[in-house]
Amino acid sequence: MSTQPPAPQASAAPAPPVAPTLEQNAIGTADLVFFVVAAAAPLTVMAGAAPVAIKMAGQAAALGYLLSGLLLIVFAAGFTAMSRHVRNAGAFYAYIGRGLGRAAGVGSAYVALLSYNAIEVGLLAVFGWFTGSGFRDLTGVRVPWWAWALAGLVAIGVLGCRKVTLSAKVLGVALALEVLILLVFDAAVFAHGGGPDGPRFGALSPEHLGTAGAGGMFVLCVGAFIGFEATAIYAEEARRPERSVPRATCIAVGFLALFYTFTVWTIINAYGADRAQAVAKAAAGTEMVFAATRRFAGAWAADAMHLLIITSAFAATLAFHNGATRYFYALGRARLLPRRLGTVTARHRSPAAAVLLQSAIALLVVLATILTGQDPYAVTFLWTNGTGILGIMLLQALAALAVFGFFRGDRRGQPAWRVVAAPLAACAGLVVLIVLVCRNFDLLTDAPTGINIALLAPLPLVFAAGPVVALRIRRRDPRAYERLTTVDAERG
Numbered sequence: 001m002s003t004q005p006p007a008p009q010a011s012a013a014p015a016p017p018v019a020p021t022l023e024q025n026a027i028g029t030a031d032l033v034f035f036v037v038a039a040a041a042p043l044t045v046m047a048g049a050a051p052v053a054i055k056m057a058g059q060a061a062a063l064g065y066l067l068s069g070l071l072l073i074v075f076a077a078g079f080t081a082m083s084r085h086v087r088n089a090g091a092f093y094a095y096i097g098r099g100l101g102r103a104a105g106v107g108s109a110y111v112a113l114l115s116y117n118a119i120e121v122g123l124l125a126v127f128g129w130f131t132g133s134g135f136r137d138l139t140g141v142r143v144p145w146w147a148w149a150l151a152g153l154v155a156i157g158v159l160g161c162r163k164v165t166l167s168a169k170v171l172g173v174a175l176a177l178e179v180l181i182l183l184v185f186d187a188a189v190f191a192h193g194g195g196p197d198g199p200r201f202g203a204l205s206p207e208h209l210g211t212a213g214a215g216g217m218f219v220l221c222v223g224a225f226i227g228f229e230a231t232a233i234y235a236e237e238a239r240r241p242e243r244s245v246p247r248a249t250c251i252a253v254g255f256l257a258l259f260y261t262f263t264v265w266t267i268i269n270a271y272g273a274d275r276a277q278a279v280a281k282a283a284a285g286t287e288m289v290f291a292a293t294r295r296f297a298g299a300w301a302a303d304a305m306h307l308l309i310i311t312s313a314f315a316a317t318l319a320f321h322n323g324a325t326r327y328f329y330a331l332g333r334a335r336l337l338p339r340r341l342g343t344v345t346a347r348h349r350s351p352a353a354a355v356l357l358q359s360a361i362a363l364l365v366v367l368a369t370i371l372t373g374q375d376p377y378a379v380t381f382l383w384t385n386g387t388g389i390l391g392i393m394l395l396q397a398l399a400a401l402a403v404f405g406f407f408r409g410d411r412r413g414q415p416a417w418r419v420v421a422a423p424l425a426a427c428a429g430l431v432v433l434i435v436l437v438c439r440n441f442d443l444l445t446d447a448p449t450g451i452n453i454a455l456l457a458p459l460p461l462v463f464a465a466g467p468v469v470a471l472r473i474r475r476r477d478p479r480a481y482e483r484l485t486t487v488d489a490e491r492g
Contacts, residue, residue, distance in 0.1 A: 069257020099402025107466020
């Protein structure tokens, strides 16, 4: 009887090159706050957008920031109640899908992806513009804006491919410095008597909201808070997200509301309540705030502000880049985009494929701006951010309605004011602001009607694609359809 040689043992399969999930338990409450507030870019908002709001509505600007913050605090009450039950990197996609149905969730996913991409590429352009002008002012050497934008894109891509904790550290340092320089400005104004007329609280009177331009002002006021919902985007990577996400959201929105209101009020007082609007109309770009800083705090503070507005724009670009890549990741994982986008690297647990795609999109926009000779601030930044801000406002309104829908049959121990009254009130308020934004969209873009229609049209079009895609998935793979918007991160 012959014997057979033993069958060769199968060699162990090599480890897969990617890890299945984002890194869990990596970031805490403070890190989440850094991501959110850095995305809001306080210095960029106060130096670049607040003067435009003052130009539009005068003294009403301070109250505009306060009311916008209060509305979003009401929104956050319901949003954070739902965050205890949903942990998904595609935050709006998951929330809206769970509360309003999968078709609406998929549509919102595409709107979120468009909006985050639009804001990120616009911020990258304005980062290059700020850096080029600041470098020229400080050294006399002219380097084109696009060279700085491309350098920033490389740095952001590298950070995006590393551990999320590295981005949190970079954002934390940048945020601390830009908040500090604004506090120096605020303190200096009041150390010199609070401006030519002294501190005046009339700017906070509701009577100013009736002034012409107040509607357009809210475009900028609400836009200043865009990105605070990013706390939920990082829920899969957060420690104890059921606590850290709600806590970070409330801290971030509350801080921004108070900080913006106080600083805009200080800017108005620095010039005098009756003269601030005229100064804003005459000043170019960020000069209104820089000039006041130079006058009250000294040249050193103005020079520091020139440098820190660059880091502010960089931090905001990095924050929105990270947000966009996590939407790519969530949609790739859900098979709503190519599967490769839903993978992460084994070493850093970062969505590298999504980072590369997002970087390529930003590169194409920078190249298009160069080849067409468009202004990176007046065209690329304002046009893309107009679309992005409105898109996120639409998602916030839908998310507020989704909170109501999610808790309608079972409040899960939550009080009615938090999961019924607050989300419905927030939805109504956001709808009013959306109407104001659409009616005054030209004030933001300074573009003709045809361009504005072209900038707004993609939002309903990509949302409408959602139900089409969802229904096609339901026909082809009912199980995959059932998993849409319901996949939450497993906690280790």
